[in-house]
Structures are given as structure tokens and as C-alpha cells.
Amino acid sequence: MNNISKRVFMKELVSYKKRSSTYLSPIVFFLITLSLYPLALSNDPNDLALLAPGITWICVLLSTLLSIQNIFNEDYEDGSLDIFFSLRSTTLSLVLIKILVNWIFSSLPIIILSSTVVFLLFLPPESLTILLISLLLGTPVISLFGALAGALSLGKSSILGPAIVLPLSLPVLILGTASVSSFLNGEDPTFYFLLLLAIFIFLLPLICYACIGALRLHYE
Amino acid sequence: MLKVDNLSYAYSDKYLFENLGFHLDIKTIIKISGSNGSGKSTFLKNIAGILKNYEGNIYFKDENIKDMSFPNIFYTGHRNGFKNNLTIKENLNNDLRARDLNLNNVKKYFSSFGCDISFSSLLGNYSEGQKKKVLLSLLAASQADLYVLDEPFSNLDAKGIDYLNNVFEKKINDGSSIIFTSHENQGQKFKEINIDDYKNE
Numbered sequence: 443m444n445n446i447s448k449r450v451f452m453k454e455l456v457s458y459k460k461r462s463s464t465y466l467s468p469i470v471f472f473l474i475t476l477s478l479y480p481l482a483l484s485n486d487p488n489d490l491a492l493l494a495p496g497i498t499w500i501c502v503l504l505s506t507l508l509s510i511q512n513i514f515n516e517d518y519e520d521g522s523l524d525i526f527f528s529l530r531s532t533t534l535s536l537v538l539i540k541i542l543v544n545w546i547f548s549s550l551p552i553i554i555l556s557s558t559v560v561f562l563l564f565l566p567p568e569s570l571t572i573l574l575i576s577l578l579l580g581t582p583v584i585s586l587f588g589a590l591a592g593a594l595s596l597g598k599s600s601i602l603g604p605a606i607v608l609p610l611s612l613p614v615l616i617l618g619t620a621s622v623s624s625f626l627n628g629e630d631p632t633f634y635f636l637l638l639l640a641i642f643i644f645l646l647p648l649i650c651y652a653c654i655g656a657l658r659l660h661y662e
Numbered sequence: 663m664l665k666v667d668n669l670s671y672a673y674s675d676k677y678l679f680e681n682l683g684f685h686l687d688i689k690t691i692i693k694i695s696g697s698n699g700s701g702k703s704t705f706l707k708n709i710a711g712i713l714k715n716y717e718g719n720i721y722f723k724d725e726n727i728k729d730m731s732f733p734n735i736f737y738t739g740h741r742n743g744f745k746n747n748l749t750i751k752e753n754l755n756n757d758l759r760a761r762d763l764n765l766n767n768v769k770k771y772f773s774s775f776g777c778d779i780s781f782s783s784l785l786g787n788y789s790e791g792q793k794k795k796v797l798l799s800l801l802a803a804s805q806a807d808l809y810v811l812d813e814p815f816s817n818l819d820a821k822g823i824d825y826l827n828n829v830f831e832k833k834i835n836d837g838s839s840i841i842f843t844s845h846e847n848q849g850q851k852f853k854e855i856n857i858d859d860y861k862n863e
Contacts, residue, residue: 446732446758453745453756460747521741525758528710528737528810530730662715 447535450526454543464509465547470590472505472552476562487564494563495573495622499615502552502577503584507604509548510588514657515542518596527661533654541582541589541650549581565622572625576618579638583614586642586649593656614638663688663729663839664808669718670835671704679860683716686808691744691830696857702843703812704737705857706834709841710737710810734761736806740813742797746786750796753785755852760804771799771829791817798822802829809833811842826860 458464479497480490491547517523526536556577559565565573587607595602667726671678678701686692696702707713709720711727720727727733736759744753754760754768769781773780775795785793794817815823823846830840 445761449756449758453758454747456752456756457745516745519741521739521743522745522758524710524712524739524741525737525743527712528735529758530732531758566691572770582782661713 444531444535445622446531447531447539448644450536451539451543453522454539458543464544465551468508468548469551469555471508472501472555475501475504475518478558480562487572491564491566491626494559494565495569495626496619497563498556498559498565498573498619498622499576499580502549502581503608503611503615505552506548506581506584507589507607510544510585510603510607512595513544513589513592515592518660533657535652537589537593537650537653537657541585544588545582545585548587551579553577554582566626569622569625571632573622575635576621576631576638579642580614580618580636583638583642583645584611586645587611589653590649590656592652596657596660612633614641617641663690663720663722664841665700665721666709667719667721669705669708669716669720671701671708671713671716673701673704677862679857680862682855682860686727686839686841688839689837691834691842691852693852693854694841694843694857695845697845700806700861702857706737706810706812706841706843707739710735712737712739712760728790734805734807735810736801736804736808737768737810738797738801738812738814742793744785744793744797748785749782750779750785751763751781753796754781754800754823757800759806760800762805763800763803767803768799771802772796775799775825778821791819791822794818795822798826798829802832805836805838807838809838809842811840813844814842815844815846 476497479493484490514523546659553574556573557570559573560567560570584607587610588603591603591606594606617634617638620630624634627632666682667685669682670680682705684692694702695707708716709727714728720731722730722735745755751765754763754765757763772795775798777792778796779788779792785796800813807849816827820824833840
């Protein structure tokens, strides 16, 4: 990691740490929505256990949406992006660092808190590991879509963000839910994990370069 | 040090300026003047490499600036690149422009600008003028070959303006060059280029 990348990384970490609403809002939203399902749907543990993977994944997707939009917007507004481009450092490092730090602060706490579905939605404890692996593989892809939405909607309203992220995230949602459901039905979830991993590996360079293109387009 | 050769920039098919050309030698200051919306900030962004879709060429140390990586240029635009939710110290420590920054030096320059505020307080608590002084203290403590500054004199009080003139003098003596935009009248002190002269009506 060169000196500039290191400083971008440190600035991102410090900045996110200071903006507690960025990571606290998704956590609070996640816990509230998760706890509403047993009240609204059913209090039968068997019914809830059956729905738990889908409900958890929907809550994770909606919660991360709160923080992944406009991840470049603040840097654009305060002039940090201008300064970054003036240094002629590789924009790829900026995009990767932004996505990584965003994932650490917006998705990782939610993944950890997903363990609560064992108590709230009666998910069988033995399938918790499968749920956590599916989230660890799926949420980075959602962060990638969030970065793309952020780069495309630079300096514009945030309505474009969910409109891009939600439809694109549907395959991840389906595969993530299917992995846990298949395990509950006694099947091997490895196929779904490999698919999620393949999606991430395929999209990582593609979306990073799309983000760079969208950012540069804004400066032309 | 800097050679601008036949530079033209069009925005939405309308040229902001055309065939702009000059030489900026080492240890020289050039002031870019012009009316509002004439393209002064855009021109500085061309030099800083932020806007690259211009016609013509810009050479920095005999190399086309478009092909350069990590040129030792300190750029600051209308927006200072600081984050209001960080302390002054955090902003300075993580500023991308400052290479090998000594924070004590920045503090020294900061008090010379007539300011006495704690570096551990949030930047957002201070006025635009004080934020400008933080930025200019960073500029004073930094070491760059070329300083590209958009409106460095705006939002400054009389003491700040005097001190910034001293900083400019020190930078020139240290072997740097400066190009800046300004609406204020600095007399005949600096070589001046009026960007309105390069408009083709």
C-alpha cells in the first residue's frame, strides 16, 4: 500500500468512526425490523424458523442500503475528490478502499448481529454458521453495487442509489436465502456459496472499473 | 517549470477560454484574474490534472502533465478538502497533499496567521476564515514545486492577507512557483494573466 493509499484508508477509518450515524442507523434499523416480523407474521417457532433465512437477508439488504448510497458524495462535496485526482494516484485504490471501509462499517456489524435470529426468529443454531457464511460472501457484492450507485449519482439526489442497488442485489438475496434454506432441508449449501463467491470475483474488477469510469465522467 | 501551450477548454460546446499560453518560471508567481464564470477555477483544475479534457498541452518540468504520476503539486480549490466532523489534527494528519508534514510547523504558522485555537477541536466548529487559515498553515508547512491555489486570499482578514504574502515570498525563496486566482487587487506585485483576454466572443 503506497503512502497516499494508506492516508486515504486512515482518513476513511477516522471519518467513519466519527460519523456514528453511518453505522448505528443500519444496526438499529436491522434490529427493529427483525424484531417486528415475529409480531406481525406468527409467533409459532416452526413458521418463523422456516422464514428466518429470507427475513434475515431482506433485513440485511435494506439495512445496508441506508449507508452504502453516496459513498463518494461527501468527498465530492468537501473537495477531497479534487485533491485525490490532483495527485494522479490510482483511482482504483481509492475505489477499493472506499468499498472495503464501507463494508467494514456498514455490513460487518450487521453480519455479527445476525446471530440474534437464533433467538428472535428461532433459526436452528446449527444453521447459523451457514447464514453467516452466506452473508460474508453476499454483502461485499451489495457493497460493490452501492459503490457503483454512489459513483453514478455523484452530486445528485440519493434516489438513484436504491433504484440501482435493489434490482441488482436480487440474485445475491436469492442465493443467500437458498443456501440457508437448502441446509435446513438437509442439502449441501456449498453450491450456493461457490456461486456467491464467483459473483463477487467476477464483479469486483468490473464494478471497480465502472466506478472509476463514472467518477472520471463526472470530471469531464 | 510550467508551460501552458495553446490551451482551450470547452464546457457544453462553449469555449470558456481559447489558445491560452504562457511560461511560469521557477521562483515565479502568476495571478490569474478574470470575471465571474470566466473559467479561472477550471483553468487551475486543468493544471492540477483534475479536468483533463482540454485542448492543447500543459508541460510541467518538460513533461506533459497528463502523463505524469505524483507530480509535486499542491492544489487547493474552492472547497478545502477538510472534513468538518474531524478535528483539525486529524484533518492535517490525514491530508493527502502534505508529504512528511511536521504538525509543530503547521501550529507555528497557524499562530503566525493570528489564530489561537486548539488542534484537537472539531474543524466544523470554526468559521470559514479560520478554516482557511488552517489550510494556508498546511500550505506554508508543505513542500511542493508548484502551488496551484484557487482564491487563497478570500475570507482572510488583513493580518491573514499580510501573512499570506509573506508565505508566498518564503515559498519563492525556497524555489517553488505559485499560480493563483484572485478577485482582490494586489497592485503590481504579481505578473497577471486575465483569462477574459482569451475569450473568443
